[in-house]
Structures are given as C-alpha cells and as structure tokens.
Amino acid sequence: GRSMATTERLGASRTRRNSNKNILTRIRHGQISGGGLSRGTEMSEALLQERDHQAKWHGIPLMLQRLYDGSHLNSDLSQIHSIIKEVASFLSMEAMSFVTEDRRTAQESSSPNTYTFDLFGGVDLLVEILMRPTLTTQTNFPKMSDDLVKDCLSVLYNCCICMEGVTKSLASQDDFVMFLFTLMSNKKTFLQTATLIEDILGVRKEMIQLEGIPNLPSLVQSFNQQQLANFCRILSVTITEPDLGNDDKHTLLAKNAQQKTNLCPSHSEVNQVALLKIPGFIERLCKLATRKVSEASGASSLLLELQDWYTLLDNALVLDALMQMATEDAEQSSTESPDESSLATSPLRHSLPQSMKIVHEIMYKVEVLYVLCVLLIGRQRNQVHRMLAEFKLIPGLNNLFDKLIWRKQTSTHVLHGQNQNCDCSPEISFKIQFLRLLQSFSDHHENKYLLLNAQELNELSAISLKANIPEVEALVNTDRTLICDGKKGLLTRLLSVMKKEPAESSFRFWQARAVESFLRGSTSYADQVFLLKRGLLEHILFCIIDSGCKSRDVLQSYFDLLGELMKFNIDSFKRFNKYVNTEEKFQTFMTQINSSLVDSNMLVRCIILSLDRFESQTDDVRVVEVLSECSLLSYMVRVENRLTILFRLVNIINVQTLTQENVSCLNTSLVVLMLARRRGKLSFYLQALREKEYAEKYPGCLLNNFHNLLRFWQRHYLNKDKDSTCLENSSCILFTYWKETVSVLLDSDRTSLCAIASYIDEAYMDLGRDFLEV
Numbered sequence: 001g002r003s004m005a006t007t008e009r010l011g012a013s014r015t016r017r018n019s020n021k022n023i024l025t026r027i028r029h030g031q032i033s034g035g036g037l038s039r040g041t042e043m044s045e046a047l048l049q050e051r052d053h054q055a056k057w058h059g060i061p062l063m064l065q066r067l068y069d070g071s072h073l074n075s076d077l078s079q080i081h082s083i084i085k086e087v088a089s090f091l092s093m094e095a096m097s098f099v100t101e102d103r104r105t106a107q108e109s110s111s112p113n114t115y116t117f118d119l120f121g122g123v124d125l126l127v128e129i130l131m132r133p134t135l136t137t138q139t140n141f142p143k144m145s146d147d148l149v150k151d152c153l154s155v156l157y158n159c160c161i162c163m164e165g166v167t168k169s170l171a172s173q174d175d176f177v178m179f180l181f182t183l184m185s186n187k188k189t190f191l192q193t194a195t196l197i198e199d200i201l202g203v204r205k206e207m208i209q210l211e212g213i214p215n216l217p218s219l220v221q222s223f224n225q226q227q228l229a230n231f232c233r234i235l236s237v238t239i240t241e242p243d244l245g246n247d248d249k250h251t252l253l254a255k256n257a258q259q260k261t262n263l264c265p266s267h268s269e270v271n272q273v274a275l276l277k278i279p280g281f282i283e284r285l286c287k288l289a290t291r292k293v294s295e296a297s298g299a300s301s302l303l304l305e306l307q308d309w310y311t312l313l314d315n316a317l318v319l320d321a322l323m324q325m326a327t328e329d330a331e332q333s334s335t336e337s338p339d340e341s342s343l344a345t346s347p348l349r350h351s352l353p354q355s356m357k358i359v360h361e362i363m364y365k366v367e368v369l370y371v372l373c374v375l376l377i378g379r380q381r382n383q384v385h386r387m388l389a390e391f392k393l394i395p396g397l398n399n400l401f402d403k404l405i406w407r408k409q410t411s412t413h414v415l416h417g418q419n420q421n422c423d424c425s426p427e428i429s430f431k432i433q434f435l436r437l438l439q440s441f442s443d444h445h446e447n448k449y450l451l452l453n454a455q456e457l458n459e460l461s462a463i464s465l466k467a468n469i470p471e472v473e474a475l476v477n478t479d480r481t482l483i484c485d486g487k488k489g490l491l492t493r494l495l496s497v498m499k500k501e502p503a504e505s506s507f508r509f510w511q512a513r514a515v516e517s518f519l520r521g522s523t524s525y526a527d528q529v530f531l532l533k534r535g536l537l538e539h540i541l542f543c544i545i546d547s548g549c550k551s552r553d554v555l556q557s558y559f560d561l562l563g564e565l566m567k568f569n570i571d572s573f574k575r576f577n578k579y580v581n582t583e584e585k586f587q588t589f590m591t592q593i594n595s596s597l598v599d600s601n602m603l604v605r606c607i608i609l610s611l612d613r614f615e616s617q618t619d620d621v622r623v624v625e626v627l628s629e630c631s632l633l634s635y636m637v638r639v640e641n642r643l644t645i646l647f648r649l650v651n652i653i654n655v656q657t658l659t660q661e662n663v664s665c666l667n668t669s670l671v672v673l674m675l676a677r678r679r680g681k682l683s684f685y686l687q688a689l690r691e692k693e694y695a696e697k698y699p700g701c702l703l704n705n706f707h708n709l710l711r712f713w714q715r716h717y718l719n720k721d722k723d724s725t726c727l728e729n730s731s732c733i734l735f736t737y738w739k740e741t742v743s744v745l746l747d748s749d750r751t752s753l754c755a756i757a758s759y760i761d762e763a764y765m766d767l768g769r770d771f772l773e774v
Contacts, residue, residue: 060113061120063087068121071129080129081148088151091117091158111162123159123166126152131179146188153183153192160199171204181213184231185222194230201237207267208238210274217278225288229364232285232371238271239374252658252716265379272378275371282375282387288368290396293361293404358404362426369433376440385447389482394441394450397434398484401493405434435510438490443517444726446474450482451518452489456530463526472524491518492534499539503547504554512540512557519564522729528569537565537572541579545588555592556599563606568613568732570626577630586631597648598662604645605668609731611636612675643688646672647702650689654705655712663716666709671731674741682744683753690759700764707756710742 067083070076094111117123130152133144160167170176177200183193201208210216223231265273275281372393375384388394397405442448449457457478464471484490498511515536519527531537540562543549549558566572580586593600611633617623627633635641649669653662676685686703693702717724717738724735747755757765 060087060090060116060122064117064120064122064125067129068125071125071132075142077142077144077148081145081151084126084148084151084155087117087122088155088158091155091162094158094162114159114162114166117155118159118163118166123156123169126156127170127173127176131176134179134182146186149183149186149189150192153189153196157192157196157199160196164203167199167203171200177201177204177208178213181219184227185219187224187227190227191230194227194234198234198237201234207242207271209267210235210238210271216274220278220281225284225291226364228284229288229367232364232367235271235275236367236370236374239268239275239371239378241266241268250659251656252660252663252712253655255660256716256719269379272375272380276375276380276383282372282384283391285368285372286388286391286393286396289365289372289393290400291361292400293357359426362404362430366426366430366433369430369437373433373437373440376437385441385445388441389447389450389479392482394490395482395484397437398486398488398490398493401490405431406493406497431507432510435494435507435514438494438514439510439517442514444521444729446477448518449475449478451484451491453484453486454480456489456492457483460526460530463529467525467529469525472526475526491515495531495534495536499535503543503549504551506551506554508543508549509551509553509557512554512561516557516561516564519561520730523564523567523569523732525569528565528567529571531565532569532571532575537562537575538579540565541576541589544592545580545585552596552599555596559593559600559603563603566603566610567606568610570614570622573610573626573630573633576632577626580631590635597645598652598665601649601665601668605664605671605731607632607636608642608668608672608675612678613732642672643685643692646685647689647692650702650706650709653709655708658709658712666713667727669706670713670738670741671733673745674733674737677741677744677754686754686756686759700760703756703760704764707746707760710746710756713742714746 063083063086067080067087070083071080090113094114130144130149156166156170160170177197180193180197180200183189184197213219220228220231372384372388376388378384438451442451449460452460457475457480460475461471488496494511494514498508498515501508501511515531519531540558543558544555544562549555566576580589593604597604614623614627614633618627627637646669649665649672653665658666673682673685676682689702689706693699717727724738727733727738728735744752744754745756748757749755750758752758
C-alpha cells in the first residue's frame with residue numbers, strides 16, 4: 001500500500017532530484033524494507049539543512065522534524081499548530097492550482113511541496129496527531145482545538161487533491177476512515193471532515209459498511225439539514241453498486257454468472273437497510289428535497305462556509321456556473337440587500353446572495369434526490385415508496401417546479417450518453433436527477449397517480465366513464481390527501497416543458513423516460529387518452545419525423561414512449577394517421593424505425609400486438625375504419641414486412657452479446673411467433689426463416705442462433721419472477737403461453753412442424769452447441 005505508492009512516485013520524479021538521490025534512496029529503501037530510515041524526520045538536522053536549498057524543499061523536512069519532535073500527548077499544541085499553519089501555506093497554493101487546472105492534465109510533479117511533505121512522512125504524522133487522543137486511556141492531556149483539527153484536515157485534503165497515492169493510502173486505513181466519521185459530530189469541523197471522507201471513499205477498493213460507523217443513528221440525528229445534505233454526498237458512494245452506471249451494457253451471461261456467486265445481499269444493499277433503520281431519515285430527506293430556497297439558512301452563513309472551505313467548489317464548472325448566474329441575476333435585479341461585511345470584497349456583491357443561495361440549494365437537492373432515487377429502485381422499494389408518499393415528496397416537488405426545478409431554460413446542453421458521468425453544472429444534474437426520480441417513482445407502481453392533482457384524477461375517471469370501462473383499481477385506491485395540489489400536477493407540468501425542449505437537448509431522453517414509466521405496466525386506456533388530449537402523440541411524431549433528431553438515446557426513448565401511448569389504442573392510430581398524412585412522412589418515419597431495431601423494437605412490438613387485437617374486433621366500425629386507413633397497420637398486415645423484421649431481430653443478437661438493452665429484440669421476435677402460433681401459422685414462419693438462410697447461403701445459421709437464444713431465454717426467465725410479470729403486462733399474453741411457445745420451438749422431435757430442429761438439416765444442426773457452457 002503505502003510504500004509501493006511512494007516507490008512509484010519516486011520513480012516518476014527521480015530525474016528532477018538527482019542531487020538528493022542518496023537521501024531519497026535511503027528513505028525509499030527504508031519504507032520498502034522496513035529497516036533503516038522510514039521517514040525523513042529521522043535524519044540529522046544538519047544534513048537536511050545542507051540539502052534543503054539545493055533540493056528546493058522550502059524547509060518542509062525541517063518543519064516536519066520539529067513537528068515530529070514536538071508532538072506527543074502532553075505537548076504544547078499551540079506550537080504544533082503554528083508549524084502546521086506554516087506547512088499549510090506551502091501546500092494550499094499547489095492544491096489551488098491543481099483544482100483550477102484540469103485534474104486529469106495536472107501532474108504530480110507540479111506539486112513538489114506536497115510531494116516532499118508526503119515523502120518525509122508528513123501525511124502519516126498528521127494522521128497520528130489527529131488519532132492520538134483516541135488511542136490512549138490517559139484523560140488529562142491538552143485537548144486539540146477545533147482550529148487545529150481543521151488545519152490538519154485541510155492539509156490532508158490538499159495532499160489528496162495533488163497526489164492520488166495519498167488518497168489511496170488513507171482509504172486503506174480502516175481505523176482512520178471510521179475515526180473521520182466520528183469527527184463529523186462536531187459542527188465546527190464537519191465540512192472539512194465531510195470533504196476529506198468523500199475524496200477517500202471515492203478511491204476505496206472495498207465499500208465501507210455503514211453499520212460499522214460508531215453510533216450512526218445518533219450521528220445522523222445530530223446533523224442539521226445542511227449537514228444532512230452534505231452527508232448525502234458521502235452516502236451516495238456507499239449505497240450504489242460499483243458498476244451500476246453501465247447496467248444496460250453488461251451481457252446477461254455475465255450478470256447471471258455474477259448473481260450465482262453473489263447470493264447474499266451486496267454491501268450496498270446492506271447499507272441501504274442500515275439507512276432505512278435510522279429514525280426520521282427519509283422524512284428529513286423529503287423535507288430537504290422539497291424546501292423552498294427562502295427556507296434555507298441565510299446567505300451570511302453560506303458565505304462564511306465558502307470562505308472557510310474553498311474546495312467545496314471542487315470543480316471549476318460549478319464556480320463558473322455560479323458566476324454566470326450571478327451576473328445574469330445582477331442584470332435582472334439588484335434589490336437584494338447584501339450582507340455588507342462578508343460581501344464587501346466581492347465584485348458581484350449586489351447579486352451574489354440570491355444566486356448563491358439558489359445554486360447552493362440545488363447542489364444539496366441533487367445529492368438528496370440521488371439517495372432517494374437509489375433507495376427507490378433497491379430491494380426495499382415498497383417500504384421507501386410508502387414513506388415518500390406519506391411525507392408528500394411529490395406534491396412538494398410539484399410546488400418547486402416552476403420556481404426552482406425548471407426555473408428557466410438552461411442553455412442547451414448537448415447530449416451525453418445516458419450513462420456517462422459528466423461534470424455538468426448543478427442545474428443540469430438537478431434536472432436529470434429529478435427526472436430519474438420521477439421515472440423510478442412511477443415505474444410499475446400504483447403510487448404513480450400521486451403525480452396528478454384532484455382535477456386531473458377526476459378527468460381520468462371521466463375518460464373511463466365515457467368509454468364505458470371500469471376505473472383502474474390503483475386510481476380508485478389513490479389517497480387524495482397525498483396528491484399534488486396547485487393548477488397542474490407534476491406530470492402535466494413535465495409535459496409542458498417537454499414540448500418546449502430544444503431538439504438536441506439531453507433532457508428529452510430523461511423526460512420521455514419519466515412519462516413512459518407513467519404508462520408502463522398494464523395498459524390503461526384512460527392514462528393514454530389523458531396524454532393524447534395534451535398533444536403528446538403529435539409532439540413525439542414531430543420529433544421523430546420533422547425535428548431532424550439524430551441522437552440514438554433520444555430516439556429510443558421517444559420510440560418506447562410512442563409504443564406505450566399507441567398500444568391497443570384506436571384513438572392513437574387515428575391521430576397517427578392524421579399527422580403522418582403523406583407518403584413522404586410515412587417513409588421518413590419507417591426509415592427512422594428501420595435504422596436501428598434495437599432502439600425501435602418495443603414500438604414495433606406494440607404495433608404488431610395492437611394489430612392482432614384490432615383484427616379480432618372487426619365488429620366495431622371504428623376499428624374497421626382504422627384498419628383500412630392507417631398506413632402503419634397496413635404495413636404490418638403484410639406478412640413479408642413482418643418476416644423481414646423477424647429476420648433482422650434474430651440476426652442482431654446472439655447469446656454472447658445479449659444485454660438488458662437488446663434482449664427486447666429476442667422478446668419481440670417471440671411475440672411475432674406467438675401470435676403466428678395462435679393462428680396456426682408458426683410452421684409458415686419457420687419455413688420462411690429456413691428459406692432465407694438458404695437464399696443467403698448460410699444454412700442453419702439463423703435457426704441455430706435462434707435455438708441457442710431460446711435455450712438462454714428459458715434459463716434466464718424461468719429463474720426470476722420480476723421479468724415474467726413485465727412480459728405478461730406489456731404484451732397481454734399470459735406468461736404460461738410464452739413458456740409453452742418456447743418449449744414447442746425447442747422440441748427435439750424432428751417430426752414436429754413447430755420445432756426449430758425440423759427446419760435445420762442434420763449436417764448443420766447445433767453449430768453452437770456449447771454457447772451456454774461459457
């Protein structure tokens with residue numbers, strides 16, 4: 001750990017310090033072997049002094065020697081403090097320039113003082129000084145002042161900024177990490193401690209166990225709201241699966257293998273449970289998430305906090321955003337009466353308080369929403385859902401929507417891949433986090449109706465009544481005391497900003513996902529009509545056909561949303577036909593769909609399912625009318641078009657490349673075949689697949705691949721219950737029928753006309769026999 005990191009650093013910078021080679025080599029040798037010199041403070045003062053000027057050490061080794069000699073339990077703390085302050089001045093400048101440069105391009109060699117400080121044992125010495133009082137039974141030794149503790153932490157943090165090796169070394173010392181958590185109970189040193197812990201946990205190899213923190217519940221209960229928000233920053237690392245960011249991209253084979261090995265709950269799941277056990281924790285997070293800016297603490301304490309701890313703004317983008325907003329606000333108004341004393345030095349003193357308050361509040365809320373979001377998709381989902389409803393998170397966010405969440409169009413933000421972690425401005429992160437929370441909140445959960453207000457709930461009931469269909473049970477059961485108030489509910493507010501969003505904005509992806517999750521689950525006619533009446537279908541078609549949108553992520557989310565909006569809904573297909581009223585528009589639409597079936601196959605599935613249902617309702621005049629007029633349905637009626645789609649779906653994937661994102665292609669191909677089987681046409685489709693193979697001169701290739709995929713499907717879906725209910729809800733085909741169809745297709749009896757095996761010649765049978773043995 002420690003010595004190796006030092007070795008690597010020494011190797012990298014030896015050329016600069018040839019003159020001190022023998023000293024450095026001796027220290028290095030001591031650190032590795034454990035014999036001889038292990039810290040520079042063990043050398044004679046004369047030797048250090050003689051080398052100091054030549055080596056440009058700025059007297060740091062000498063200061064450390066004085067610190068080492070003067071630091072013991074009963075030593076004069078004021079003397080120690082003055083040495084630490086002196087050292088700090090050498091290190092803070094380096095940390096400052098490191099932060100303002102791009103961290104990735106800054107080199108460790110550009111922080112020679114920090115390097116020297118660490119090399120001569122400074123980091124270890126400070127850890128020792130901080131922890132010494134906890135390691136003794138003696139009671140009457142001088143207490144360290146808050147300022148001394150603060151300065152020690154600041155120096156350590158500066159070292160972490162400039163040298164990743166220091167951060168890693170501190171992270172590997174469990175007792176020190178736990179000790180830091182106990183320092184958080186002191187309001188005066190809270191901010192420095194929190195910032196250092198955050199840095200350390202970011203590089204730790206093994207996730208920390210929250211239950212191991214001494215007196216965690218009372219520690220959290222002692223925090224004020226501001227501290228709790230900062231603590232959420234730290235918590236986010238402890239409750240997130242390390243690789244969760246790229247969930248869609250992991251192959252299902254790898255994930256299944258991992259699940260077999262990890263039968264017990266992961267560290268992050270255990271940590272989630274530990275948090276939910278803390279009395280009042282969720283309630284306080286809901287209060288933080290929904291409080292107004294004016295309810296947050298005054299500006300003067302915030303400015304003191306910033307002066308006290310400049311590194312809170314640990315990325316230049318945040319600082320830029322603050323400055324930019326401050327200038328914008330200054331142009332709009334200068335009515336704020338500034339707190340003269342603390343702001344006199346600020347060039348933006350007239351406008352800083354309000355915009356600072358807003359950004360500060362937004363930065364807090366980002367952290368809080370992130371934690372709530374992770375808990376909402378975790379194993380304790382139902383418990384968390386009940387609590388968020390009870391503490392009125394949704395109506396609270398609804399009241400903040402116009403003033404804070406979407407208070408103005410943020411300058412158009414170019415799309416990042418949905419999973420890329422980016423250093424966006426706080427405003428952008430906040431909007432995305434808010435949309436992710438909405439998506440998790442309404443996804444397959446009956447609490448989704450809390451996103452509406454009373455008037456909108458009545459509208460849903462009226463739609464059902466008019467169409468002569470029963471109201472959805474979840475709607476009837478919605479507790480009216482917990483829903484949104486105000487002129488609009490959260491869902492309709494979201495729709496109105498979604499329509500104004502610029503074409504290439506990355507928010508579109510998240511907005512569409514949030515609205516789609518409201519529709520997911522069992523199809524509700526009333527929910528669809530509610531959104532149709534607000535022009536959602538036309539908006540989606542405009543984006544897909546007319547806006548020139550090229551982003552795959554945005555298109556995929558819009559296709560999925562369109563599928564949920566149109567599924568089994570005659571009104572949607574009528575509206576589609578009215579909008580797509582020229583051959584040219586229809587061709588543009590089909591080109592977008594065909595350009596990537598991985599992105600559009602859920603929509604294709606919805607169209608095929610709807611067509612199947614409509615064909616069984618031909619006693620209804622409206623249905624007959626739509627079937628004859630709608631270009632989209634006419635396209636899907638043609639068997640050759642369905643076959644082309646089927647070929648492509650089976651061709652896109654194989655067992656090795658299946659992920660959470662493209663496994664839908666396999667399920668869509670199954671839907672096509674299940675509907676064919678219902679109508680006794682399964683053998684026709686299999687024969688067509690065989691002919692296609694021969695035409696392409698690859699006999700057995702498609703069908704063997706499909707056979708392997710279905711074997712994988714059985715292993716994947718017959719193990720879990722969650723996925724099967726999703727398949728059943730979204731297709732309105734019983735899961736037993738899915739299972740039966742797969743069994744029939746995999747039948748080894750080569751005389752069966754519905755078995756894939758019958759369509760593969762013996763010679764080409766089972767080319768990929770060991771696909772699943774990976």
